[in-house]
Amino acid sequence: MSGFTSKKRFLDTSMSFSTLITHENPPVYSKSNLLLASRVADDNDGSILPGLPDDVAKYCFALVPRLYLPAMGAVCKKWRSFLKTKEFITVRKLAGLLEEWLLVLTTDSEGKESQWEVLDCLGVKRQLLPPMPGSTKAGFGVVVLNGKLLVMAGYSVIDGTGTASADVYEYDCYLNRYTDISTGWSKLSSMNVARYDFACAEVNDKVYAAGGYGTEGESLSSVEMYDPDTDRWTLIESLRRPRWGCFACGFEGKFYVMGGRSTFTIGNSRLVDVYSTEKHTWCEMKNGRVMVTAHAALGKKLFCMEWKNQRKLSIFNPEDNSWKTVPVPLTGNSSIDFRFGILDGKLLLFSLEEEPGYRTLVYDPDASPGSEWCTSDIKPSARCLCCVTIKA
Structure with a gap:
């Protein structure tokens, strides 16, 4: 099988993601210049x-490295x-400056320390x-919203006592101040219900979170929605x-909730709960998958294992609610x-087993039949817990 190489290239090396986090010789900004610019921006009409x-000004902003x-x-x-708006990302896309990044949460061999x-x-x-704020958590949710990474809720043990969290943090790849990593993350409004081991996803520029365990370890049926325009759950x-x-x-x-367990089923549930954001109602399907160990949405389809x-x-094809299976090659x-x-x-497909000389398997859903699979050297430096893609 052939190797996988992306055809994308950067238009300007000064626009790389790494410059957002650290820089050996960061530019010096004059306080007086910033004050003058602030007065100009605030004193206009x-x-x-x-x-x-404004349309010309927004395009000028999009061209800034x-x-x-x-x-x-x-x-x-x-x-x-x-x-901070989605419009800024849209203008950058029209200008041909939108870039794609993999953010991989990795952990050490003992599973004690994690980092993005x-x-x-x-x-x-x-x-x-920068390290995620607060105490070390498990069972938290991860969503990408308008080019920003959101990490929400989860379970942590503090002084021997376990507790569920409702905290939500955001990492903004545009506005992160690389001169002070403590400002890399910002706290958003907390969820209404503290929870962990729950389902979450972005739908129509909003975040939905459903189910999970609560503060007393009770199973939850509550669902909430986050609106970034109002910063409210x-x-x-x-x-x-x-x-x-x-x-x-x-x-x-539509918001699809799959897998896991429920109080009305024995063992793992094949039921799929589907919420229509237009009708504000739930419906149900009975052809889900159980004990899913990996999943990702690509294009208009869901891939899971x-x-x-x-x-x-x-x-999974949501157009007709059908499933098909594809063998994973051993090569x-x-x-x-x-x-x-x-x-x-x-x-x-990032392997969780470190084999000598292993390569990452790559599946191309748009390739011609028989040539969908190839391999690549792209892989995280340590064991992958989860991975998200940011286009910004």
Whole structure:
């Protein structure tokens, strides 16, 4: 099988993700210049840049190298607010400057220490993110929303006492101040219900979280939705039954909750709870997958792998609610335990078993029949816990 190499290249090396986190010779910003720029931005008639139509000004912002975005965000609230919007990402995409990054949460061999590492579109490790705030947690949720990484809730043990959290933190790759890593993460509004081992996903620019365990270890049926425009979590209609250890994905305005267990089933549940964000109602399907060890949404399909058969991919098509399976080849990697990543429209299977000379398996859903699989040297530096893709 042929090797996998991304065709993407950076337009400007100064725009790399690593410059957001650390830089040997960071640019020096004059306090007086920032104050002057702030006065200019705040004293105009409401436009982003005086004398320019907003659409032109926004395009100018999109052309600014990443290196200088944190300083621009510090000029005034108006600039910072625009840099945090999905519109800014859209304008960068139109300008041909949108980049793709893999954020991989890795852990050491003993499973005690974890860290986020950043891989560029070629799979090259660029840098580490600052440590996640607060105590070490398990069972937390991870979602990418408008080019930002959200880490929410989870379970932690403090002074021998276990507790569920409702805290939500955001890492903004545009506005992170690399001169002070303590400001890399920002705290958002807390969830209404502290929970862990729950399902979460982004649907139509909002985050949905469902089920899990609560503060007393009770199974939950509550569901809530986060709106980034208001920074508020709102409780919505609950699941029909408590559910935990589940996962979720979003397609075409629908929030799908699969896997895990529920109080109305013996063993693992094959039921799929589907929430319509348009009708604000739940419905149910009975053809889900059980004991899912890895999952990822790619394009308009869900890819997952079940514990009972880890040499086959199960692919869900939400258009007709159908499944199909694809055998996983042994060539290049005989592992039976994977975590998934998405890069350049392809599915990456990161092995959890360190084999000498192993290569990452890559599945291309758009390739011609018989040539969907190849291998790649792209892989994290340590055992992968989870992986998300950011386009920004």
